[in-house]
Amino acid sequence: MTAGAGALAGRGNRIITRGFDGRWDELEPLELPPAAAVVVGDNHDAARAVWAAATNDLEVLVASRTRVTPDLADALRGSGLALVDGEQVEGPTAVRDPIPGRVWLLTSGSTGRPKQVAHTLASLTTVAGDQPRRTWLCPYAHGAYAWWQVVTLSMAHPGQDVLFIEPDELDSWPARALEVGVTAASGTPTFWRQALYRDPQSVAALPLEQVTLGGEPVDQAILSRLTEMFPSARVSWIYASSEAGATIAVHDGRAGFPQEWLGREMEGRATLTVEDGELLIASPKRGEGIDQVLRTGDRVEIADGRVLITGRMASDEINVGGAKASASAVRDVLQAHPAVVWAAVRGRKAPIVGSIVTADVVLSGEASSADLTAWCSERLPDYSVPRRVRFLDHIPIKETLKSDV
Secondary structure, X not given: OOOOOOOOOXXXXXXXXXXXXXXXXXXXXXXXXXXXXXXXXXXXXXXXXXXXXXXXXXXXXXXXXXXXXXXXXXXXXXXXXXXXXXXXXXXXXXXXXXXXXXXXXXXXXXXXXXXXXXXXXXXXXXXXXXXXXXXXXXXXXOXXXXXXXXXXXXXXXXXXXXXXXXXXXXXXXXXXXXXXXXOEEEEOHHHHHHHHHHOHHHHHOXXXXXXXXXOOOOOHHHHHHHHHHOOOOEEEEEEEEOOXXXXXXXXXXXXXXXXHHEOOOXXXXXXXXXXXXXXXXXXXXXXXXXXXXXXXXXXXXXXXXXXXXXXXXXXXXXXXXXXXXXXXXXXXXXXXXXXXEEEEEEEEEEOOOEEEEEEEEEEOOOOOHHHHHHHHHOOOOHHHOOOEEEXXXXXXXXXXXXXXX
């Protein structure tokens, strides 16, 4: 898999899945055709697929079985990939030559059927230079961009061990991480909120040196909570996507990135701009065929010298009687309440005003609907205050580790 010299420098690193505890080069690779979409049910088979592709310079896509619908399977075969699911292999329906070293990723599919984005092992390896020895926790869905970031880190750098967590282990991962000796963990804000809600004492017991967040808007409340819990760790947030690659990394414990980064041009780094409130990125780590300047669809706000990524342009605005309420702003205010561990905000149709603001919340302490309404009233314009608050007894979370809302 073309990535330059030393691409497999981490081949002796330890990896731990539910079906394997050993080194990368001790894995039994899957037998794969030269160009394959590999449908997997666990991280053991996902790692075997990656190792087979990396050591044989194959063209590969790795995806969780839950993601590959019949329509998507047909599309993958139509793109020239054989579909491999366990012992079953279905040949491609479009004939073409394999592209050695190609790594295909699937987009999230939030606006329709997932699309294929082409990368290489080199473009997915986003960390350079010598790295301190660490044992990483990887809870991401098999084949997701963030999953590949951890995998390539372990394959490219000595001393980067990985503990892979399956979706059905999300409630119990802290105990397993403590047993293995995890010192670095990456997850979405929802992943961290769920862990802190379910078992904060077990999370706090972990000897973490690196805490990373990404995949969703990262607010100050969760950054502050993790910084307080792990005062000696570096707490970072990363902006990355299948299309743009990893483009923003912030390590100062603050939400957003410095405003002076806008328009900055540096070799090997993304150039960030804002147009009509939308984040635009020109990234050297972008997927092949992606526009040089990518319109991300992410809404940003600039405040106090920071550029804050708040949510999606298409879904953030709620029209309340002609006034524009920001769902992300209401969410951040709610999640700053000391009793709220998670919140989701949306508009609901209503007579006269068109829409009203509503919220779902999960509490870690005592608070009533009136308490939260009063909290928001002190910090938001009247049209942005939630008129209905629904209390949930758990944080809804998808396989992507994002909120299931």
